[in-house]
Amino acid sequence: MSDPANKTIYRNVMLALMAGTIITVFVAFQVNLGRPGNLFVGILIAVVKATLVVLFFMHLKYEKRWWLGLVLFPVVLVMIILFSNFPDTGLNGEEFVSPAVEKVEHRAAKPGGAR
Amino acid sequence: MSEPQAHAHGADDHVSAFERARMGMWLFIGSEIMMFGAFIAVYIVLRMSMPQEVVDYSKKQLHWEIACFNTFVLILSSYTAVRAVNAISKGNKGHCEDMLIVTAALGALFLVVKGFEYAGKFDHGIEPDHNVFFGSYFLMTGFHGLHVLIGVILLVWTALYVKRFDEHHYAHVENLALYWHFVDVVWIFLFPIVYLL
Numbered sequence: 248m249s250d251p252a253n254k255t256i257y258r259n260v261m262l263a264l265m266a267g268t269i270i271t272v273f274v275a276f277q278v279n280l281g282r283p284g285n286l287f288v289g290i291l292i293a294v295v296k297a298t299l300v301v302l303f304f305m306h307l308k309y310e311k312r313w314w315l316g317l318v319l320f321p322v323v324l325v326m327i328i329l330f331s332n333f334p335d336t337g338l339n340g341e342e343f344v345s346p347a348v349e350k351v352e353h354r355a356a357k358p359g360g361a362r
Numbered sequence: 363m364s365e366p367q368a369h370a371h372g373a374d375d376h377v378s379a380f381e382r383a384r385m386g387m388w389l390f391i392g393s394e395i396m397m398f399g400a401f402i403a404v405y406i407v408l409r410m411s412m413p414q415e416v417v418d419y420s421k422k423q424l425h426w427e428i429a430c431f432n433t434f435v436l437i438l439s440s441y442t443a444v445r446a447v448n449a450i451s452k453g454n455k456g457h458c459e460d461m462l463i464v465t466a467a468l469g470a471l472f473l474v475v476k477g478f479e480y481a482g483k484f485d486h487g488i489e490p491d492h493n494v495f496f497g498s499y500f501l502m503t504g505f506h507g508l509h510v511l512i513g514v515i516l517l518v519w520t521a522l523y524v525k526r527f528d529e530h531h532y533a534h535v536e537n538l539a540l541y542w543h544f545v546d547v548v549w550i551f552l553f554p555i556v557y558l559l
Contacts, residue, residue, distance in 0.1 A: 250447060250452070258441070260441075264440075264550075271558065272558065289558060290555065293551050297551065304543045322395060328400055333407070
């Protein structure tokens with residue numbers, strides 16, 4: 248069994264990961280893209296760093312191509328969890344009152360009350 | 363079957379066993395991606411639902427500099443882990459042992475720093491039930507820390523026995539390194555989303 252990569256590649260990947268960390272800190276404190284913009288750039292840099300680790304340190308670049316599915320399939324499932332919960336994110340701590348409940352409360356507040 | 367044929371067949375079996383071992387590890391990593399991915403997804407959803415003042419207050423209680431130091435420690439440890447794999451692949455067990463010990467030491471350093479960070483939080487009365495942010499913080503960093511601890515134990519155990527390994531045990535070192543790199547990948551995401559953004 249021989250290692251498919253070499254020390255130079257590993258050293259360069261490590262330096263790229265450290266540079267990515269410095270860039271992430273710089274973007275977080277020195278660049279104002281708005282909160283969503285900074286979050287997007289921060290996560291994008293993290294994705295690039297994670298890809299470098301997976302491809303070179305974890306040797307996925309040198310494995311059979313279909314093995315990539317072993318990583319991507321769970322990532323897709325996580326994305327489904329994330330995006331399917333996004334409708335709940337706009338509440339900002341407000342108590343959610345469904346339109347049906349609001350209607351009943353509105354009726355109850357009227358003279359004569361709800362029936 | 364002639365002797366060369368039998369030898370070739372044995373070598374094929376060995377390669378295939380090595381491949382199966384790595385594939386099993388990748389399947390395990392897939393299940394870990396779902397676990398940590400679910401934690402992170404829940405954190406993002408809760409974070410976007412939290413009042414801004416809760417986020418601002420919670421961020422002020424965290425020390426990103428300490429987490430940044432720990433990020434460099436884990437990146438360096440990933441490098442030494444892959445060097446251990448490189449060394450064992452060339453039959454250099456002594457260098458592999460050295461690299462495994464350095465990796466374990468860096469992992470232990472990460473845990474010590476994390477321990478001080480947790481102690482600081484508890485001293486200020488910040489516990490998992492402090493608010494939603496810290497509930498997620500302790501859940502994610504706690505599970506990650508547990509993975510680092512398990513990794514350190516396995517690294518030390520492997521370093522102790524690596525000199526007795528033959529070429530059939532190469533997959534053991536490779537799989538351990540895969541696990542360790544995964545722990546690094548999780549931290550690559552946790553550092554910016556919890557401490558910085």
